[in-house]
Amino acid sequence: MPYPMLPHWIDGKNDSAPSTRVGDIFDPATGKKIAEVAYADAAQTDRAVGAARRAAEAWGQTPITRRSTVLFRFRQLLADHQQELAETIALEHGKTADDAAGEITRGLEVVEFACGIPQLLKGGLSPNVATGVDLATMREPLGVVAGITPFNFPAMVGLWMYPVAIACGNAFVLKPSERDPSVTNRIAELWSEAGLPEGVFNVLHGDRVAVEQLLEHPDIKAVSFVGSTPVARHIYQTASQHGKRVQALGGAKNHMVVLPDADLELAADGAVSAAYGSAGERCMAISVVAAVGEAADGLLPLLKERVEKIRVGPASNPESEMGPVITRVQRDRIRGLVDEGVEQGGALICDGRSLEVPGHEEGFFIGPCLFDQVTPEMSIYREEIFGPVLCVVRCAGFEEAIDLVNANPYANGTAIFTHDGGAARRFQRDIEVGMVGINVPIPVPLAFHSFGGWKNSIFGSHGIYGEEGVHFYTRQKVTTSRWPDPSQRGVDLGFPPGK
Ligand code: NAD
Numbered sequence: 430m431p432y433p434m435l436p437h438w439i440d441g442k443n444d445s446a447p448s449t450r451v452g453d454i455f456d457p458a459t460g461k462k463i464a465e466v467a468y469a470d471a472a473q474t475d476r477a478v479g480a481a482r483r484a485a486e487a488w489g490q491t492p493i494t495r496r497s498t499v500l501f502r503f504r505q506l507l508a509d510h511q512q513e514l515a516e517t518i519a520l521e522h523g524k525t526a527d528d529a530a531g532e533i534t535r536g537l538e539v540v541e542f543a544c545g546i547p548q549l550l551k552g553g554l555s556p557n558v559a560t561g562v563d564l565a566t567m568r569e570p571l572g573v574v575a576g577i578t579p580f581n582f583p584a585m586v587g588l589w590m591y592p593v594a595i596a597c598g599n600a601f602v603l604k605p606s607e608r609d610p611s612v613t614n615r616i617a618e619l620w621s622e623a624g625l626p627e628g629v630f631n632v633l634h635g636d637r638v639a640v641e642q643l644l645e646h647p648d649i650k651a652v653s654f655v656g657s658t659p660v661a662r663h664i665y666q667t668a669s670q671h672g673k674r675v676q677a678l679g680g681a682k683n684h685m686v687v688l689p690d691a692d693l694e695l696a697a698d699g700a701v702s703a704a705y706g707s708a709g710e711r712c713m714a715i716s717v718v719a720a721v722g723e724a725a726d727g728l729l730p731l732l733k734e735r736v737e738k739i740r741v742g743p744a745s746n747p748e749s750e751m752g753p754v755i756t757r758v759q760r761d762r763i764r765g766l767v768d769e770g771v772e773q774g775g776a777l778i779c780d781g782r783s784l785e786v787p788g789h790e791e792g793f794f795i796g797p798c799l800f801d802q803v804t805p806e807m808s809i810y811r812e813e814i815f816g817p818v819l820c821v822v823r824c825a826g827f828e829e830a831i832d833l834v835n836a837n838p839y840a841n842g843t844a845i846f847t848h849d850g851g852a853a854r855r856f857q858r859d860i861e862v863g864m865v866g867i868n869v870p871i872p873v874p875l876a877f878h879s880f881g882g883w884k885n886s887i888f889g890s891h892g893i894y895g896e897e898g899v900h901f902y903t904r905q906k907v908t909t910s911r912w913p914d915p916s917q918r919g920v921d922l923g924f925p926p927g928k
Contacts, residue, residue, distance in 0.1 A: 435466040435610055437473055437634055438617040440480035441627030446473065452607045452636065457523035457753040458743035460791030466610050468635035474642040477631040481573040481600035482648045484628030489570040489598035491626075493547045500596055503623035504540040507533065510619060514612055518583055519744035521609035523752035523793070524707045526744055529584075535873070536588025539894050542876035543596035549899050550597065559925070562911045568903035570598030571650040571674070575643045577664065579656040580606035580755050581710045581815075587613060589880065590653045593898040595629060599650075602631045604643060608755055610634050644668045651902065653893065654678065655712075657813070658839070658885045665888035676889040676901055678881065680813040681841035684717040685870055686830045686856065689724045691846035696724075697731035699846065699870035704819040705739055705797045708754050713842045713864070713871045716814060717803070718821045719830040725823045729778065729801055732819070736779045736797045742786050753786075753793040754816055760793040763816035767798050770809035770820075776801040781817065805833065813839065827852060835861045841882035844870050863887065 434451065437444040448467035456463045469477070488496070507514070515529035522529070552567040576590040583606060591601045605613040613632050620630045633639050643649055644667045651674035654664040658679035665677040685703070687696045703715035720728050742749035754760050764782050771777050781796020795816060803810050803820040810820055824830040834843055844866035845856045853867045863882035866872030874880050874895070881892030891901040911917075 432462065433464045435464060435614060435634065437467055437469060437477065438614055438630075438632035439473070439477045440484075440631070441621055443614075444473065444476075448473070450635070450638070452634075454521055454608070454610070455756070456520055457755055457793040458745065458789055460757065460793060463520070464611070466607055466634045468607070469604075469633045469639035469642075471642060474633060474639055474646070477602050477633045478573060478643070478646050478648050480628035481602050481631050484626055485570070485572045485600035488595075488600055488626060488629050489572070491598070493550060493598075496596060496598065497544055497546050499624050500540060500544045500546065500592065503592070503620055503625070504537060504544060506619040506623055507537055507540060507616070510615070511537075514584060514615060517612045517615060518609065519752075521611055522580065522583055523744060523755065524710075525749055525752055528707050529744075532582050532585035536585045538876040539588050540592045542894065543592035546596035546899075549896070550903070558909075561914050561917065562909060565908045565910070567906050567908075568597075568899070569906055570903055572599060573602065573648050574599045574651040574653070574902060575602045575604065575649045576653045577604045577640055577643070577656065578606060580608040581707070581712065583609040584612045584616065586655045587616070589655070589893045590898070591630060593894055594653075594902040595625070597899060597902040599902055600629045600631075602633055602643065602649070604633050604635065604639050607634060607636055640664070641667070644673070645671050647671075649673060651675070652677075653901070655893070661888055662885075674901065676881075676891045676893060677887070678712075678893060679886050679888065680815075680839060681712050681714075681882065681886055682717060682813055682837055682839040683713060683715050683842045683844075684719050684834045684837070685715045685844045685846065686719045686827075686834065687721060687724045687728055688827060688845070688847040688849060688852060689722045689727075690848045691724065692848070693724065693727045693731055695868070696846040697728055697735055699844070699868075700728075700732060700819065701735040701739075703844075703870035705736070705751055705817045708751050708795075709817040710754060710815055711871070713873055715844065715870055716818065716820060717810065718819065719824050719833055720821055721824050721827055721830050725801075725821065729821065732799055732821070733778050736799050736819075739797050741781075741784060741794060741796055743789055743792065751797065751817065753789075754795060755793065757793050759816065760795050763795055763814055763818065766809055766812060766814055767818060770800055770803070770807060770818075773807045773809075775803050775807055775809060775820070805836070831856065831859055835859075838885045839882070840884040841886035842866065842872055844868075844872060863892075
């Protein structure tokens with residue numbers, strides 16, 4: 430029996446043209462292939478961008494209140510289908526359905542923010558800046574913009590981008606991850622149901638072939654990317670060279686600093702939740718605990734006790750707290766890194782390498798791993814593992830912990846656990862990281878703020894969603910106007926002209 434084939438979504442419908450290249454979609458919990466996905470070629474990419482270009486002009490001219498009405502309807506449809514979307518994500522990604530529903534909730538928040546687009550695009554007017562002269566600032570859409578998204582949040586990361594871009598009056602071409610692409614087609618149908626005109630939202634599936642074409646396409650005006658750092662850097666460089674506006678968010682190695690005065694039970698709860706939720710495949714996952722002074726000896730048993738209780742299993746089992754990782758290759762890579770951690774002197778306190786889930790022996794499972802005595806030279810510290818591995822680095826003092834975090838090339842998120850307000854305040858000021866949590870392990874900003882790290886975790890000047898998103902997807906126009914008044918005739922070479 431042939432596998433179901435997921436097509437592109439172009440101009441408001443499934444694309445019926447046959448694809449010469451296809452990819453496999455797996456259920457990571459069983460390790461079995463479950464479907465295929467079309468991989469875009471040059472002609473398909475051109476058609477998707479062409480459909481977006483044709484739609485962009487009319488959509489950009491559509492009254493803002495009508496655009497916002499479509500957003501409100503889309504918001505309701507997304508909420509109504511949250512469970513169904515979560516199950517689609519869980520099947521292809523492997524995360525639990527609850528966790529998948531959570532990513533829809535975070536996406537909904539961005540849609541809700543974008544519903545307020547009439548307020549966000551109000552512009553500014555300064556009347557009578559000189560005699561009879563008015564000055565008005567407004568923001569206009571860019572035209573066609575593209576998004577390229579990672580596997581780990583197959584719905585949420587796209588939802589960080591296109592509700593804002595579309596609300597601003599742009600048309601969007603999304604290239605989701607080829608690993609778990611199905612939820613995006615369902616979301617495209619919901620856009621259609623919400624009354625979004627054909628061609629305003631298009632989905633192009635595939636791999637780097639499609640991405641390279643989008644980066645060079647003359648009709649794409651801006652590119653939003655979220656994924657690993659090497660690819661983010663490449664996207665930023667290539668799309669910039671082709672004259673596009675780019676925001677490219679990369680990988681992470683997020684540290685949680687625990688001071689000796691912290692509530693260690695709370696810190697252990699936070700660290701374990703943030704390290705192993707979604708099998709560590711979150712860009713804001715905590716992967717390093719920097720335990721200061723005697724905090725380490727108090728914290729380690731609390732971490733171990735919690736890690737040993739994590740129930741690993743398929744999303745289909747409601748008891749599961751942590752699912753498999755995304756591919757067999759990634760599972761084997763994580764095992765290899767844990768092996769290296771042991772060889773390089775890390776103390777492996779919890780070893781999930783050989784975990785088997787009964788009935789799911791071919792699934793891409795690896796159990797939670799916990800290391801103590803990690804040092805910055807070890808590969809488990811240097812690499813973004815993106816799996817269920819937590820490293821504890823022991824720091825002699827607070828200063829050393831701050832230096833450790835600031836020396837890391839990644840700078841997405843970080844957290845401090847302490848009761849000392851002065852220490853927290855100093856951490857917030859001195860730490861060179863984009864998103865900071867104080868007794869909050871995963872400090873993801875809500876949609877009315879903006880998301881973005883520093884250093885190798887982002888390339889480009891704008892964070893994603895929030896007002897940064899509105900600015901990214903629009904360009905400013907400033908108009909200075911004066912209505913003819915004969916009393917003001919006369920040449921004046923002064924600068925500024927006489928008032
Ligand atoms: P990835 O970089 O492999 O892929 C991301 C996207 O880029 C996918 O759509 C993929 O098809 C495409 N792609 C992959 N290789 C490419 C290439 N050579 N040229 C052009 N396009 C290419 O990332 P992933 O494995 O899907 O996701 C995990 C990574 O994403 C982790 O590094 C994680 O930290 C990061 N991430 C970051 C954030 C953030 O906000 N900073 C959020 C989520 C995920």
